[in-house]
Amino acid sequence: MRDKKHRKREGCFLAEGLRILAEAEENGHLPEQIFYAESGERHTIARRLIAATEATGGEAIRTTEAILAKLSGKDNPQAVTGVYREFETGxxxxxxxxxxxxxxxxxxxxxxxxxxxxxxxxxxxxxxxxxxxxxxxxxxxxxxxxxxxxxxxxxxxxxxxxxxxxxxxxxxxxxxxxxxxxxxxxxxxxxxxxxxxxxxxxxxxxxxxxxxxxxxxxxxxxxxxxxxxxxxxxxxxxxxxxxxxxxx
Amino acid sequence: MRDKKHRKREGCFLAEGLRILAEAEENGHLPEQIFYAESGERHTIARRLIAATEATGGEAIRTTEAILAKLSGKDNPQAVTGVYREFETGxxxxxxxxxxxxxxxxxxxxxxxxxxxxxxxxxxxxxxxxxxxxxxxxxxxxxxxxxxxxxxxxxxxxxxxxxxxxxxxxxxxxxxxxxxxxxxxxxxxxxxxxxxxxxxxxxxxxxxxxxxxxxxxxxxxxxxxxxxxxxxxxxxxxxxxxxxxxxx
CATH class of the missing domain: 3.40.1280.10 (SPOUT methyltransferase, trefoil knot domain)
Incomplete structure (x- = not known):
């Protein structure tokens, strides 16, 4: 997903962090998959996003901080990462x-x-x-x-x-x-x-x-x-x- | 030089590209070292910068495009790269x-x-x-x-x-x-x-x-x-x- 070729093949993209995922939700966008680790579970907002994702048929995947860090390419990963379907851009x-x-x-x-x-x-x-x-x-x-x-x-x-x-x-x-x-x-x-x-x-x-x-x-x-x-x-x-x- | 620790130890920093090095020269800053490759030699501005650097006791180093690319961390390196003394920042x-x-x-x-x-x-x-x-x-x-x-x-x-x-x-x-x-x-x-x-x-x-x-x-x-x-x-x-x- 961090690679354009894979992103385009899947028609999906990554967004990271409670703030951005919450903004997405407020605008009617829930992820197809949401990744979170122990630190994410402690956040009320993260728990709400996880529940909302599952309620709309999405997948919530509990993982480790190390894998979240790998997903985001950053040492200090965000609490949650979402995989979203790309929008039409006509x-x-x-x-x-x-x-x-x-x-x-x-x-x-x-x-x-x-x-x-x-x-x-x-x-x-x-x-x-x-x-x-x-x-x-x-x-x-x-x-x-x-x-x-x-x-x-x-x-x-x-x-x-x-x-x-x-x-x-x-x-x-x-x-x-x-x-x-x-x-x-x-x-x-x-x-x-x-x-x-x-x-x-x-x-x-x-x-x-x-x-x-x-x-x-x-x-x-x-x-x-x-x-x-x-x-x-x-x-x-x-x-x-x-x-x-x-x-x- | 791309690493902060080394930069601070040497008290120097890197600047890349004809435009930036020319701007530096116009403002009274010449590099201590200037690196250039074959493509750089063809530019009038590069030749002027090289001559000015040598005239003020600096070092002009002819190298390869590959090494310039390595210096800049980019695939398409600029024609010239300069090593400058850090300024005082009091x-x-x-x-x-x-x-x-x-x-x-x-x-x-x-x-x-x-x-x-x-x-x-x-x-x-x-x-x-x-x-x-x-x-x-x-x-x-x-x-x-x-x-x-x-x-x-x-x-x-x-x-x-x-x-x-x-x-x-x-x-x-x-x-x-x-x-x-x-x-x-x-x-x-x-x-x-x-x-x-x-x-x-x-x-x-x-x-x-x-x-x-x-x-x-x-x-x-x-x-x-x-x-x-x-x-x-x-x-x-x-x-x-x-x-x-x-x-x-």
Missing amino acids: LDRIDRSTAPIWLVAQALRDPGNLGTMLRTGDAVGAGGLILIDDCTDPFSVEAVRASMGALFTQKIATAPWQDFIAWMRSASGQLVGTSLDSDLDYQQPDYAAPCFVLVGNESAGLPADYAGACDLLVKMPMMGKADSLNAAISAAVMAYEVLNQFRR | LDRIDRSTAPIWLVAQALRDPGNLGTMLRTGDAVGAGGLILIDDCTDPFSVEAVRASMGALFTQKIATAPWQDFIAWMRSASGQLVGTSLDSDLDYQQPDYAAPCFVLVGNESAGLPADYAGACDLLVKMPMMGKADSLNAAISAAVMAYEVLNQFRR
Whole structure:
């Protein structure tokens, strides 16, 4: 399950820790299997998760701390680990009218950035994250961990650019890209819901034709010697600006 | 050098890639040793870095791609890798009058978060990053990599809380903490330079007495089910708000 090939073959993924499994449960997701050791049994929440998993036909497996550690690849394993069925990630899962903000990432390579974008999306009240072109797997252990449970609260879609832009233009919505080549300060425009905040690949940024297809291309001020921000940071600074305008 | 024990014994650290080494050079830092392979020799910038390193008494070591890969722990190594002398990290390195914003992190555990905070600090025109209590090593390969060169443009200081707060109060400056327990929206206060933006540990947040010692304790709006942001994201959203006020 920690290996992408096996994960995809089984159509399952791993999530670890009471906090994330409880978040999943609150959002209607129970694991197909839940692993726990002695330390897990002592937690009220763990016992509730175990009972709920069994009540829905899932399997609760009592194991040792050592095996839990092996499952998670960490020395100090979480009290529980769940195996979940992967979600569908078609664009048709996205109903843009359900949220004022959506995050979009293109060719995002870092699972920590992906998970962090999910977590930020949850915080700003975004509806979900749309992954364009060849992004890192949202169901990897690292992405799930960085999402801190937001994998279960945010919708996730994956699509090639052509499909995304056709879908984007099939209804109303503002596509806002971030680009170092833009002269438009990100605090200048009036954002409009549903607003799609698009960030590009960590190294290359957005391809020129993708940038050209945006309704707005904006730039955060860069006061120092660096010329760019981390992709998840860009998305967050942008998303909070959009949220701040909407809540005024 | 990839191991903390060895790094500390030698007082040196590794930085990889033309972009970061060039950023270092622009800020007056040349490596004590520079490693490069055939692919590196073809780059004008690499040749300039090699010559500059030798001109200042450093050592330029031609090696193989395989050994470069081993040095960096990555399959696709960068064209050059430099070994740098660690900087002093006393609080006395910080002259608060030199910048309007300073970032402060307490018990930060994740090297990616630390490096990202340096990179964000550079972008917002911060003067540097002050690391309180037991933070992850700013000179680790992961932190240096995530900083994208900002390790060389930002001042770095490390201090126990008691020393920091005494230093903080020895001159003027506004200490702004982020806390989930605050009712004060982060866009409400008027920030004043030099403004010190303080974020707490990834899991535990700020200790109550540290939070109590802040001039302001603010909170970003949380619209979703999650109750917190990634620490580097919090710092960035806060820092851009402070910058936006200052540039108005």
